[in-house]
Amino acid sequence: MSEWKRYKLSDLYEMSSGISSTKEQAGHGSPFLSFSVVFNNYFLPDSLIDLMDTTDGDKQKYSINEGDIFLTRTSETVDELAMSSVALKDYPEASFSGFLKRLRPVDKRIVYPKFMAFYLRSPLFRRTIINNTVMTLRASFNEAMFSYLEIMLPDFDTQKKIGDFLYSLEKKKQTNNQINQELEAMAKTLYDYWFVQFDFPDQNGKPYKSSGGKMVYHPELKREIPEGWGVESVGNLLDKVTKAEKIENNSIEFIGKIPVIDQSQKYIAGFTNNENGLIQPQNGHVIFGDHTRVVKYINFDYARGADGTQVLISNNENISNVLLYHMIEDFDLSNYGYARHFKFLKEKLVIVPDKKISLQFANKADVIYKKIRNNIFENQELTQLRDWLLPMLMNGQVKVE
Structure with a gap:
């Protein structure tokens, strides 16, 4: 078993602060590492898409290098x-x-x-952080804490x-x-291809x-749609979930x-054993974030978080739930007011296709979303394996051969 040694964090690293920024500055200029990117990632992504225009001439002072x-x-x-x-490469500029x-x-x-990241x-x-933090209006990691924190490393x-x-996980x-x-x-x-360009397979x-x-031309949509197809508002298509x-x-x-399930980008926020929260979709459900506008298609048993997440299912036999998902995903609701997106979503018009074509699309899409579901659950298993092993690896109880 490897011998673990005690180090002062300040003996291993030099600490620096970043650039004070405003929303007006962000969005153009040089690559910029934001709070949210660090909060949500063990490792920095390949490219930093948050941009900022800065006139500070000391590039080295605010640079990002491999190992930082x-x-x-x-x-x-x-707790947060x-x-x-951790940066696994240099990020020039x-x-x-x-x-x-x-x-x-x-x-x-x-x-x-890679070890330090975990x-x-x-x-x-x-x-260690929690035990040494003093709460004022906000929790703070500062120079004083950095100077006396000690860690054990192999x-x-x-x-x-x-x-x-x-890292392989x-x-x-x-x-x-x-x-x-x-x-x-x-x-x-x-x-x-099928529902925007209308090149679904015909009878031949x-x-x-x-x-x-x-x-045929439809005046409300101000465009042509296939003969025999109809139009309906989203609100008139929705049914209630159990x-x-x-x-x-x-x-x-x-x-x-x-x-x-919550209304963030993540499919699974966590787990519960509360059977009263169980929802069992037979043909998938559409999850719509009223605050975030995030739209997801869920085709596995789940429970709903208490964060305003809307669960949508179709009451029209010509529109499967997976088709409803893609119709809603296509809408741009970015110009509507905060937390009123669902109201405006219900007023949107969608095309009601031929039942046979809708069923064919649902069958093909189902194969795709089953593969997506399998990958989602494999990731959950890998996350649980990582978090189960992490404390034992970090205190030397378990070693990697």
Whole structure:
């Protein structure tokens, strides 16, 4: 078993603060690392898309290099303080937010970046942060805390074994996410081809519109649609979901029998064992975030979070739930007021297609979304495996051969 040694964090890293920024400055200029990117990622993404125009001439002062660690400096709660992200490459010309602290390694032969990425998010380090934090209006990670914090580390080779192993789990999750994005794009392309361009297969298997299928002008839509197809508002298509108890945030667990869906970009916010919250979609459900405008298609048993998430299902036999999902996903609601998106969504008009074509699309889409579902649950299993192993790896109870 590797011998673990105690180090002062300030002996291993030099700490620097970032650039104070405003929303008016963001959106153009050089690559810029924001608070939210660090909060949500163990490792910095390949490219930084948050941009900022800065006139500060000292590029080195705010630079981002391989091995740098970024910690969230302040937070509303102690539990969310000092979430971290690690750079695995240099980011030329990039700078970082004043809401972050940069830790730059003094000696790269002592600390392995991939190991530190997981160590700093482990329960072991999180407890250290929480025990040393003083709450005023906000929790704060500051120079004084940095100067006296101590951590226990194994030798470099052991760090490398642990870091590379845990990183391989994260890479598999990233691969699954990329596959799901490509699968979603396939389903979207099929939807566009059939229900936007109207080149669904006709009775001879040829593209309908391109092969001369009859089109008629619809005045409300101000466009032509296939003959025999109708138009309806979204609000008139929706049916109620079986009543189920909503799961409060403080009741969502790390593990459980029932995945809990919220209105963020993540499919699964956590789990619950509360059977009163169980919703069982036979033909999938559409999840719509009234605040976030995030739209998702759920084709597995789940529970709903208590965050205003809307669950939509179609009451029209000519519009399957997966087709309703793609219709709603196509809408731009960005110009509507905060938390009123659902009201305006219900007023939107959609095309009601031929039942046979809708069923054919649902059958093809179902194959795609089953693959997406499998990847979602594999990622959940990998996350649970990582979080189960993390404390044992970080205190030396388990070693990687």
